[in-house]
Amino acid sequence: MTHKTPLYDMHLQLNGSMVDFCGWELPIHYTSQLQEHQFVRQAAGMFDVSHMNVVDLKGQDSKKFLEYLLANDINKLTFEGQALYSCLLNEKGGVIDDLIVYWIAADHYRLVLNAATHDKDMAWINHHANQFHLTIQEQPNLAMIAVQGPKAIALFQQATRLSVEDLKPFSGRFEKTNWIARTGYTGEDGLEIILPANDAPVLWQKLLKVGVRPCGLGARDTLRLEAGMNLYGHDMNETTLPYEAGLAWTVACKNDREFIGKTALLMAKAKGIQYKFIGLLLEKGGVLREGQKVIDDSGREGIITSGSFSPTLNCSIALAKVPDTMSGQLSVDRRGKLLSVKVVEPPFVRNGKVVYKENSNV
Amino acid sequence: MSNTPTNIFYTKTHEWIRKENDTEVTVGITDHAQAQLGELVFVELPELNKKFCIGDEAAVVESVKTASDVYAPLAGEITAINEALEASPHLVNEDPYGAGWLFKLKLTNSADFKKLLSADVYEAECA
Numbered sequence: 001m002t003h004k005t006p007l008y009d010m011h012l013q014l015n016g017s018m019v020d021f022c023g024w025e026l027p028i029h030y031t032s033q034l035q036e037h038q039f040v041r042q043a044a045g046m047f048d049v050s051h052m053n054v055v056d057l058k059g060q061d062s063k064k065f066l067e068y069l070l071a072n073d074i075n076k077l078t079f080e081g082q083a084l085y086s087c088l089l090n091e092k093g094g095v096i097d098d099l100i101v102y103w104i105a106a107d108h109y110r111l112v113l114n115a116a117t118h119d120k121d122m123a124w125i126n127h128h129a130n131q132f133h134l135t136i137q138e139q140p141n142l143a144m145i146a147v148q149g150p151k152a153i154a155l156f157q158q159a160t161r162l163s164v165e166d167l168k169p170f171s172g173r174f175e176k177t178n179w180i181a182r183t184g185y186t187g188e189d190g191l192e193i194i195l196p197a198n199d200a201p202v203l204w205q206k207l208l209k210v211g212v213r214p215c216g217l218g219a220r221d222t223l224r225l226e227a228g229m230n231l232y233g234h235d236m237n238e239t240t241l242p243y244e245a246g247l248a249w250t251v252a253c254k255n256d257r258e259f260i261g262k263t264a265l266l267m268a269k270a271k272g273i274q275y276k277f278i279g280l281l282l283e284k285g286g287v288l289r290e291g292q293k294v295i296d297d298s299g300r301e302g303i304i305t306s307g308s309f310s311p312t313l314n315c316s317i318a319l320a321k322v323p324d325t326m327s328g329q330l331s332v333d334r335r336g337k338l339l340s341v342k343v344v345e346p347p348f349v350r351n352g353k354v355v356y357k358e359n360s361n362v
Numbered sequence: 363m364s365n366t367p368t369n370i371f372y373t374k375t376h377e378w379i380r381k382e383n384d385t386e387v388t389v390g391i392t393d394h395a396q397a398q399l400g401e402l403v404f405v406e407l408p409e410l411n412k413k414f415c416i417g418d419e420a421a422v423v424e425s426v427k428t429a430s431d432v433y434a435p436l437a438g439e440i441t442a443i444n445e446a447l448e449a450s451p452h453l454v455n456e457d458p459y460g461a462g463w464l465f466k467l468k469l470t471n472s473a474d475f476k477k478l479l480s481a482d483v484y485e486a487e488c489a
Contacts, residue, residue, distance in 0.1 A: 033426050034401050218400075218426060286404050287424045309403040309426055316404075335422065335429065 005050035006143045006197035010204050014214055021217055022116035024051040029216035036219035037311045040186055041352045044149035045215035046207055051115040054142050054194055055125070058108045059134030066101065066109060068259050069128060071242060073252035077103045081171045083183055086250055087242050088113075088121065089261030093268060094238040095245065097121050098230065100183060102172055107134075110179070112144075112194075114232050128260065143200035147212055148190035148223075150352060156191055159206040164191065178203075185220065187227025187350045222308050225317060228279065228346025234290055235277075235305040235319055241268055244321055245305075246277035246346070273324060279346035279356060280304070280318040282332065285339050288318035293333040294341070296326045304332065312349045319346065364394040364488065367459055371475070372484035377435045378459060384472055389435060390463040391423060391454060394488045399425040402451040407443040408465055414438065416474065421464050423454065436474045438467035 002025045011018060016027030026048060029036060039045045057065065066074040072086035082103050088096040097117040102110045113121050122138065129136055147156050153165050162175050164182075169189075172181025179194040195203065208214065221231070228246075230236055236245035243251070243265075253262050282288050288307030295301055302322025310317040318332075318341075331338040344356040366372075371379040376395035380388045396402070406422040414420050414434035421432035443465045447453060454462035479487065 029400075032401060034403075222426070286406060286422070287429065289429070309424075 003051070005048055006200040007048040007050060007145075007204055010201055010214075011048065016214070016216060019217070021051065024115060026051060027214075027216040029218045030214050033216065033218035033222070034311050036213065036215040037222050039213045040149045040188060040215060040219065040223055041312060041349070042150065044147060044151040044155050044190070044212045045219065046204070046212045047146040047148070047215050047217075047220055048143075048204075049146050049192070050143040050197075050200065052144055053111075053113040053115060053118050053121065054139040054144065055111040055113065055122075056104075056108065056137045056139060057111065057134055058137070059132075060107055061132035062107050062109050062134045065129055065132040065134055067257055069125065070101065071251045071253075071259060071261060071265075073255070073257060074101065074103075074109075075257075076252070079103075079171070080105050081173045081181075082168075083170045083172065083181060087236075087247060088124065089242070089259075089265075090124075090238055091261060091264060093241045093261040093264035095232070095236045095240055095242060095247075096124055096238060098232050098236070098247075102179070102181060104174075104179070110194075116233055141197050142194050143197045144192060144194050145200060145203060145207075146184055146186075146190065146192045147207060148184045148186040148188045150189060152188070152190035152212070155207065155210045155212050159210045159212070160203070167191075185227075185229055186223040187229070187347060188223075189351065222311060225306055225308050225319070226310050226312055226347070226349035228319070228348060230319070231306055235321075240321070241265065241273065243268070243273045244275040244277060246319070275302070275321050276324050276326075278320050278322060278359070279344040279348060280307075280320055280330070280332065281313070281342040281344050281348075281356070282316040282318075282339060283342065284315070286334050287316045288332055288334070288341070294320050294322050294326075295331050295333065295338065297328040300326045302326060310348060312352075313354060317348050364392070364397060364485075365459070366393065366481045366485050368481040370459070370481070371435075371478035372481065373433070373435045373479060374484075374487055375433050377432060379435050379478055380459075381475075382466070385469050386441060386466060387436060387438075387469065388463050388466050389420075389432075390458055391432060392484070393458045395430075396455050396458045396462070399423060399430060400427045401425055402454050405447040405451045405454065405464070407445075407447065408440050410440050410443065412440045413470075414440075414467070416477070423451075432464060434467065435478065436467060437470040439470075440465055441468045442466040
């Protein structure tokens with residue numbers, strides 16, 4: 001049995017090519033995935049992301065609980081509405097999931113977690129909440145629409161008659177029952193709107209009317225890859241330390257805050273981190289794919305964790321986990337053939353522009 | 363619905379073959395195949411004059427989703443490749459039986475033709 005989002009009928013009306021995405025029936029694309037990608041980079045596209053797991057934490061201990069639960073420090077949030085990206089770690093420092101947490105108001109926080117990890121996330125969160133005074137409530141009756149692209153804000157305002165351009169990046173606020181946040185997963189300006197399921201089709205149609213183009217999961221994946229954003233279950237999992245997945249910036253372990261996984265992370269750091277996370281670019285000769293081997297001159301081996309075709313760069317790009325000692329010219333084993341790749345520092349693309357830095361010493 | 367012209371031949375592995383004369387054929391992938399693959403972003407073609415046996419990997423087509431081999435449907439030698447595909451792999455999606463052709467083969471043995479499928483049989487295979 002697959003789940004349907006409140007926008008399921010919209011996808012069928014728009015001829016979405018439906019696939020099973022971790023138990024949810026969602027469109028991989030409507031017409032052309034490449035065009036949907038470009039439309040987000042150049043104008044505005046929207047995605048049904050109602051499969052994401054929205055969880056509200058309320059109560060006097062909710063902040064204390066998040067201090068303990070998250071690898072990033074909830075105290076970095078300085079005003080109500082602000083958002084924080086964080087990993088959820090196990091005791092060994094491995095990544096259980098990654099999430100966004102919004103500080104909604106006083107003792108109210110909202111987590112947005114991945115759909116694929118729903119059951120283990122909820123078991124983990126509920127288990128550790130035992131010693132704290134708070135309520136944890138999943139919000140299955142909420143839908144979520146991401147509107148992304150340089151024209152996203154303007155078109156959203158035109159469609160809804162709301163004014164949101166004053167929202168600071170990575171923050172949100174309620175407009176009646178709709179939580180509207182300036183966040184996303186594409187590397188473009190835009191919004192993510194969390195709203196009652198019944199209201200979602202109306203907003204979707206209003207956005208369609210003003211020219212926001214519906215985009216599928218395919219474009220969502222190439223957009224996030226160009227933006228150098230990790231995908232859980234691919235770029236990191238429970239055996240990956242955040243340091244090995246380019247996520248050192250999301251771990252706050254310099255102060256005396258205790259959090260799950262901290263001891264393991266400090267020990268791993270003292271011993272030396274074994275892997276680094278790099279960007280790869282293949283200028284000619286095919287498409288880099290997850291699982292392909294990365295090899296250096298001395299025979300050291302790493303692995304591509306995400307790879308695809310970049311419509312903006314018109315060539316293939318990838319993220320890879322490789323030994324920290326890897327250096328020199330790198331090659332990728334593509335179907336038995338070794339292809340030379342360039343090592344770059346992600347992100348590849350931000351706000352419609354190519355931004356990667358070439359990194360000759362890896 | 364996929365388009366399967368009746369005046370050309372097919373393989374179970376989704377290549378189409380058009381007889382140009384008694385010894386030369388043009389090869390591409392079918393409309394059904396391109397639809398399954400999705401938008402192509404890269405095509406790797408064989409070298410000119412390279413010789414293949416039936417079933418050898420002759421080309422690779424890569425879409426946004428996946429990579430797929432294209433097999434030599436008949437034994438022969440490469441006499442031409444569609445160089446336009448290097449810059450415009452999407453031609454295979456737009457016109458699989460026309461501008462999206464992949465390569466031409468000079469046949470080693472034209473009697474091999476009887477191993478190919480008719481449009482009817484190929485359509486039944488895809489159903």
